[in-house]
Amino acid sequence: MGFLSIISSVGKAIGSVAIDALKSFNPFKDEEFQSASSEEQERVKSRITDIANDKTLDHEYRMEAQIVLVQIESYRHAEELARIDGTTKITIVQIEATKEIVIAKIDVLKENIIRASNKEIALINAIGKSPALADIFLERLDNAGNDIKCLSDKVDLYGSEVLNLCHLMQSAKVEAIEDKKDQVWVAILLEWVDKNCIHYDTFPRVLNDLIQLQDIDLYSCSLIEIPKEIGKLTQLECIDLDDNFLTEIPKEIGKLTQLTHLRLSNNRLTEISKEIDKLTQLISLALSNNRLTEIPKEIINLTQLYELHLGNNSFTEIPKEIDKLINLARLTLNNNNFKEIPKEIGKLTQLTHLGLSNNSFTEIPKEIGKLTQLYNLGLSNNRLTEIPKEIGKLTNLARLYLGSNYLTEIPKEIGKLTQLTRLDLSNNSFTEISKEIGKLTQLTHLDLSNNNFTEIPKEIGKLTQLTHLNLDNNDLIERRPKEIYNLTQLTFGLWR
16 A cells, blocks of 8 residues: 555544554655655645644655654654764654654754653753764754753754743753853844743843843743843843832833833832833833832833733822823723823823723713723722713723712713623612613623612613623612513523
8 A cells, every 4th residue: 555545544534454554654665655746745744744643653754855753742763763864854853752762863953853852852962972963953942841951062052043941941050051152042043931931039140141032921930120131132022020029120121122012010119210211112011010109201202002001009190191192002090099080081092991990080081082992991999970971972882880989870971882782880879770771782781789779761671682780789669670571681680
């Protein structure tokens, strides 16, 4: 049986006959495969990939002077790698949990070693014992799936495209790696560092010389300090340092002019470096859950910002200059001590999400009606006594949260918000529900609990998309109004 016909039969149904035939077949000597068109050979390759997870199968085949090793969890022909000669190029080695591969017997190893087991990576160290392997370089090396903590000095990482050496970074030998940074680290294009790489309270010094680093992801690593040397990493685009113990941001961060994303939420920051105004490419800035008391005016210069998260701090004033952030789509100011919403907020016409809950606002400026792109508006837990009629202009609004205020009347303009799916008016002082509520036919969640309603309008029966309705803790004359029976989609309802 020829190679192509075997693969064809396996592709249709992986039966024991086909598997046995493939196991006993040597594709290196198959003329049918060698004479097949490139399209047909590619089809064969995809067929093998489809069945590559079968632990009883072993596949390797030659195509135009290269060996393709398909991903197999138990690759039993590992020793066969020794017959690869100097003209051969390995394009894929992805063999987790495999048996030992005698890497030192291979004359040339190029391209990829991806998620190899610790036996294999340990044997990379044997490279240094083989003079024939002096030209080895690894275009891509990822040891995230194993426990390897050392790498031979003979392994050349110049020109490496991606390196994720998490466990090397954890290793006691990290200083030894640092010592040879002139040979390796400075030249590499390390694209990202994963949070699993680091278990220190400060940045390992070795990171300071990765000048091509683009992405640092070190959230929840118990870091207490950002070293000033971070200013050397001028190619950085994304930094995630959420959930650490940082108390300050070094002024050197202002040198990272390529930054587009900076996350520093859930730390212990008390102030923001003025140098932050130099990060003019920032589109996302997260500073929530810190100990900040004043929104630095320097943030106002970050006119490319798309999202700004400043919740859970101790801010007392929203600067009027916020109107310069004309590209903002998401603004989170929840859980602060704000008392006034400046009318200038009406100039942020690109806003889709605005979080102002858990503050001390007493009124909503009429300029909020200019935010016609708003999808989500949170104003719960404030001291609001009325809703401006301009709210009716927010025709794209899908979620409106006004719970836990001092509201007494629902304006009829709320009936214009026909895209609303969630409306929370709980914990206020409403005595009646406007019949306009019947126009909100897209509502799925409606919370009117803890008010002073004595009845609900029959129009509520038109809200046939409702799945959640809460009328609890009111003074309803009818415990279960008959209109509720029209709401056939309800999965949760309270109306005591």
